Amino acid sequence: xxxxxxxxxxxxxxxxxxxxxxxxxGIIFVSNGVYxxxxxxxxxxxxxxxxxxxxxxxxxxLETRGLGGSDIAENVKxxxxxxxVELIFNDYEKLAWL
Amino acid sequence: MATVKLGFIVQRPPYKSExxxxxxxxxxxxxxVEMYLNDGDLVTADLAFVGDGVLNCLKNQKAMDKYGxxxxxxxxxxxxxxxxxxxxxxxxxxxxxxxxxDVVLDAEEFGADMVTKVVPYSEIAKMMExxxxxxxx
Numbered sequence: 001x002x003x004x005x006x007x008x009x010x011x012x013x014x015x016x017x018x019x020x021x022x023x024x025x026g027i028i029f030v031s032n033g034v035y036x037x038x039x040x041x042x043x044x045x046x047x048x049x050x051x052x053x054x055x056x057x058x059x060x061x062l063e064t065r066g067l068g069g070s071d072i073a074e075n076v077k078x079x080x081x082x083x084x085v086e087l088i089f090n091d092y093e094k095l096a097w098l
Numbered sequence: 099m100a101t102v103k104l105g106f107i108v109q110r111p112p113y114k115s116e117x118x119x120x121x122x123x124x125x126x127x128x129x130x131v132e133m134y135l136n137d138g139d140l141v142t143a144d145l146a147f148v149g150d151g152v153l154n155c156l157k158n159q160k161a162m163d164k165y166g167x168x169x170x171x172x173x174x175x176x177x178x179x180x181x182x183x184x185x186x187x188x189x190x191x192x193x194x195x196x197x198x199x200d201v202v203l204d205a206e207e208f209g210a211d212m213v214t215k216v217v218p219y220s221e222i223a224k225m226m227e228x229x230x231x232x233x234x235x
Contacts, residue, residue, distance in 0.1 A: 064161045
């Protein structure tokens with residue numbers, strides 16, 4: 001199964017993600033989830049970014065919070081709303097929202 | 099003559115929940131109660147951003163451009179315009195790899211004299227001790 005997971009919070013979602021299994025996993029950072037893509041807490045990137053997954057972050061939600069494309073980790077792809085729709089229709093079979 | 103000191107502590111990041119914005123709007127609204135007070139009585143409000151709450155203070159928020167929402171940044175500037183004390187925890191900013199350069203420091207464009215203060219947590223703790231009422235958001 002190809003699963004895309006929207007991560008919309010900065011806290012509390014890591015445990016749930018550990019329990020999800022799929023052949024292909026996409027993690028899409030939206031809302032306050034965008035901090036996973038940008039913030040280095042105590043110098044460390046988010047533990048989520050170590051997972052075996054494709055990572056995406058919604059540009060609009062970054063800019064809403066005063067962040068930008070230059071702030072994101074190297075393994076995270078910046079996507080627009082349009083690109084996000086393409087992604088979930090073409091690359092993934094199931095969606096989950098955390 | 100009495101002064102009631104309110105302390106608003108924001109500990110959640112912006113936008114996902116209404117809490118941070120409620121803290122700001124409540125603190126701002128607290129300055130409109132003068133008509134109900136006796137002469138010489140005062141209500142003061144201090145705002146402090148701690149923990150994940152410091153993320154509310156990042157500048158260049160584009161919530162209005164992207165979603166038609168008043169940004170937390172503009173609420174902070176409104177608070178400064180009303181001469182509210184706004185404090186941001188230095189240790190928590192540093193924990194996120196952020197500094198004073200990254201946060202909303204003033205509302206000069208609106209003529210505000212007050213500026214945001216990036217302070218050690220001990221200073222926020224002192225404010226909390228001095229407050230008559232503490233409200234956590």
